[in-house]
Amino acid sequence: MSADVLVVMETKGVGERRTGGGAAWHRVSMEALAAGQTLAAELGVACSAAVLGESAAIAPLAAELAAHRLETVWAVGDDLLAVYTADGWTAALEQLIAQAAPKFVVFPHTYQVRDYAPALATRLGEVLIGDVTAVQMAGEPREPLFVRQWMQGKLNAIYRHCKPGGFCLLSVQAGSFRADAVQVGQSQVQEFAPKLAAEMIRTAPSEPIREAAQTVDLSAAEVIVGVGRGIGEQENLKLVEDLAQALGAELAASRPICDAGWLPLERQVGSSGQTVAPKLYLAVGISGAIQHLVGMKGAKTVIAINKDADAPIFEVADIGVVGDLFEMVPALTRAIRG
Amino acid sequence: MKIVVAVKQVPEREAVLRVTPDGRSIDESEVAWTMNEPDAYALEEALQLKQRAADAGLGEAEVVVLSVGPERVQSTLREALAKGADRALHVVTPAGGEGSLAERGSLDVARLLAEAVKGEQPELVLTGLQSDDLGAGQTGVVMAELLGVPHATLVLQVEFAGQGGDGRRIKVRRELEDGWTQFVEMPLPALLTIQSGGNRLRYATLMGIKRARQKEMRELSAAAPSQRVDQVVKVFPPLRVKQTEMLTGAAEEIAAKLVERLRFDVKVL
Numbered sequence: 001m002s003a004d005v006l007v008v009m010e011t012k013g014v015g016e017r018r019t020g021g022g023a024a025w026h027r028v029s030m031e032a033l034a035a036g037q038t039l040a041a042e043l044g045v046a047c048s049a050a051v052l053g054e055s056a057a058i059a060p061l062a063a064e065l066a067a068h069r070l071e072t073v074w075a076v077g078d079d080l081l082a083v084y085t086a087d088g089w090t091a092a093l094e095q096l097i098a099q100a101a102p103k104f105v106v107f108p109h110t111y112q113v114r115d116y117a118p119a120l121a122t123r124l125g126e127v128l129i130g131d132v133t134a135v136q137m138a139g140e141p142r143e144p145l146f147v148r149q150w151m152q153g154k155l156n157a158i159y160r161h162c163k164p165g166g167f168c169l170l171s172v173q174a175g176s177f178r179a180d181a182v183q184v185g186q187s188q189v190q191e192f193a194p195k196l197a198a199e200m201i202r203t204a205p206s207e208p209i210r211e212a213a214q215t216v217d218l219s220a221a222e223v224i225v226g227v228g229r230g231i232g233e234q235e236n237l238k239l240v241e242d243l244a245q246a247l248g249a250e251l252a253a254s255r256p257i258c259d260a261g262w263l264p265l266e267r268q269v270g271s272s273g274q275t276v277a278p279k280l281y282l283a284v285g286i287s288g289a290i291q292h293l294v295g296m297k298g299a300k301t302v303i304a305i306n307k308d309a310d311a312p313i314f315e316v317a318d319i320g321v322v323g324d325l326f327e328m329v330p331a332l333t334r335a336i337r338g
Numbered sequence: 339m340k341i342v343v344a345v346k347q348v349p350e351r352e353a354v355l356r357v358t359p360d361g362r363s364i365d366e367s368e369v370a371w372t373m374n375e376p377d378a379y380a381l382e383e384a385l386q387l388k389q390r391a392a393d394a395g396l397g398e399a400e401v402v403v404l405s406v407g408p409e410r411v412q413s414t415l416r417e418a419l420a421k422g423a424d425r426a427l428h429v430v431t432p433a434g435g436e437g438s439l440a441e442r443g444s445l446d447v448a449r450l451l452a453e454a455v456k457g458e459q460p461e462l463v464l465t466g467l468q469s470d471d472l473g474a475g476q477t478g479v480v481m482a483e484l485l486g487v488p489h490a491t492l493v494l495q496v497e498f499a500g501q502g503g504d505g506r507r508i509k510v511r512r513e514l515e516d517g518w519t520q521f522v523e524m525p526l527p528a529l530l531t532i533q534s535g536g537n538r539l540r541y542a543t544l545m546g547i548k549r550a551r552q553k554e555m556r557e558l559s560a561a562a563p564s565q566r567v568d569q570v571v572k573v574f575p576p577l578r579v580k581q582t583e584m585l586t587g588a589a590e591e592i593a594a595k596l597v598e599r600l601r602f603d604v605k606v607l
């Protein structure tokens with residue numbers, strides 16, 4: 001029997017030197033697996049999972065995956081999958097989907113998935129419902145609805161898949177589903193050999209590289225003042241620098257501040273920057289886009305100063321101040337200095 | 339050499355957003371509009387590539403900007419022309435109702451964009467990584483698939499990589515997670531989705547704005563919408579799950595309250 005939910009797992013370090021050998025799951029893979037299992041349980045159908053790569057490299061991962069409550073673990077192996085390419089992944093998954101015939105395909109919303117899943121969806125005549133934060137069951141007969149963000153988190157939108165007989169492809173946002181909800185069990189590994197040819201792969205990727213070692217380690221900081229675009233201009237940074245100094249805090253920033261070159265990249269917090277977990281994160285003029293939140297949600301206490309009462313940052317803040325930072329920040333600095 | 343840049347017009351970051359009475363899209367009546375941020379970086383990269391192509395003796399490159407949307411998107415196309423794009427293509431959709439942007443899914447919009455690109459036969463197509471309004475993050479990749487060309491996403495820089503067996507090639511630097519990057523090489527024609535931050539953005543000069551008035555803005559009619567494969571059921575402001583304690587009062591009062599909390603609860607002072 002073919003399963004009805006298929007989760008495409010992502011690995012790190014398979015066929016690359018980046019992690020120094022050992023292959024492992026991408027963190028969001030397990031969250032996607034939990035989402036897929038839950039969806040299958042809600043619908044009363046089976047859940048399977050797939051892992052792609054060079055056959056020998058993925059064998060141990062497939063075996064590990066088989067210790068979960070799944071119908072089938074698809075080990076999609078080929079030498080041409082030794083290194084990730086959009087063309088390789090798209091072609092291999094198109095063939096796997098034709099064979100496994102799932103109704104739902106669940107991906108972790110990673111950079112890699114962003115790179116190939118929309119092409120795969122197009123090939124199937126579908127659209128990826130991307131960056132899903134929640135799945136709701138509704139209607140009669142019951143069908144899943146998918147919640148995703150609009151306007152950088154200022155609005156939520158509920159989507160449904162409406163192509164009869166089609167494949168519903170969705171990717172789940174990091175941190176939205178709980179990896180510890182993954183159900184263990186026992187399943188069979190089934191090898192799947194896609195038909196790939198070297199000419200199908202049009203891009204030539206190099207080994208991943210990382211810029212020189214970082215000189216500030218924000219991950220160890222106890223107190224962090226994070227500054228965002230609300231600061232307006234580079235000259236105004238002095239205000240938050242003074243506040244950080246008064247607090248004995250490290251200064252961090254949202255991406256646009258580092259993109260503009262106002263602060264060095266190593267002070268960027270978020271999905272493409274540092275992940276921090278201080279006792280206090282004081283967000284100043286930061287709207288709270290998901291890519292920023294994933295980097296600082298682990299803070300014990302979050303205080304946010306923002307002039308927009310509807311800014312998404314207030315959804316994660318313990319203490320909020322709706323106001324003009326140009327008034328609030330100097331007042332706070334003065335109060336701390338006594 | 340020809341480069342097409344897809345630019346989307348999106349609500350300004352500070353725009354006040356209201357949901358339409360049918361609860362399925364955004365009320366556009368009072369929204370102020372701007373160029374989607376990553377698209378501004380895509381345009382910047384295209385303009386710099388044009389310069390680099392000239393410097394490398396690859397001939398005169400042309401930068402064509404392309405947008406799908408109602409009349410209003412022409413202000414964003416004009417802005418791109420003022421910054422240095424050579425001409426603009428506007429695929430016109432109705433402002434509301436059937437066939438409007440709100441009614442079309444991303445596959446449909448990508449089809450309209452791809453059709454317009456086919457008419458131009460460029461060597462390179464650039465899009466933004468993701469739109470600030472819908473955040474689908476997929477239109478570029480879908481277009482690449484529809485056009486049958488290779489692609490790379492999250493691109494920070496583009497350089498020419500000389501001739502390969504299959505013609506001229508490019509080499510791009512793309513962002514990976516956790517501070518890693520990677521180079522990817524591919525033959526042209528190709529499509530790249532551009533990530534913010536790879537360049538410094540230029541401003542339009544007064545001269546540029548004046549010149550833009552003379553530049554070509556061609557309107558193309560949009561094909562009828564195709565059946566959607568996904569549907570927007572409902573749009574709503576997020577429910578706040580966390581109990582956030584909101585401090586109010588004059589700045590000095592709030593500051594005093596914050597200091598108290600920092601000292602006794604958070605214990606960082």
Ligand SMILES: Cc1cc2nc3c(=O)[nH]c(=O)nc-3n(C[C@H](O)[C@H](O)[C@H](O)COP(=O)(O)OP(=O)(O)OC[C@H]3O[C@@H](n4cnc5c(N)ncnc54)[C@H](O)[C@@H]3O)c2cc1C
Binds near residue numbers: 227269
């Ligand atoms: C693949 C990808 C990766 C990304 N990685 C990251 C990342 O690692 N880190 C990151 O931060 N972002 C990242 N981003 C960008 C992210 O989506 C947001 O665009 C960014 O976080 C917004 O930064 P911001 O909050 O500073 O700016 P904005 O969203 O412009 O917010 C500015 C805020 O300041 C407030 N404000 C304005 N003036 C004042 C004032 N006078 N007083 C008080 N408040 C004021 C406004 O109300 C607003 O809420 C990434 C995006 C993508 C697509």
Ligand SMILES: Nc1ncnc2c1ncn2[C@@H]1O[C@H](COP(=O)(O)O)[C@@H](O)[C@H]1O
Binds near residue numbers: 346444
């Ligand atoms: N209506 C549009 N007109 C022009 N370009 C668009 C349009 N919609 C999307 N794009 C392009 O596709 C990119 C990704 O958009 P999205 O898939 O909606 O996140 C944008 O950054 C634009 O470059």
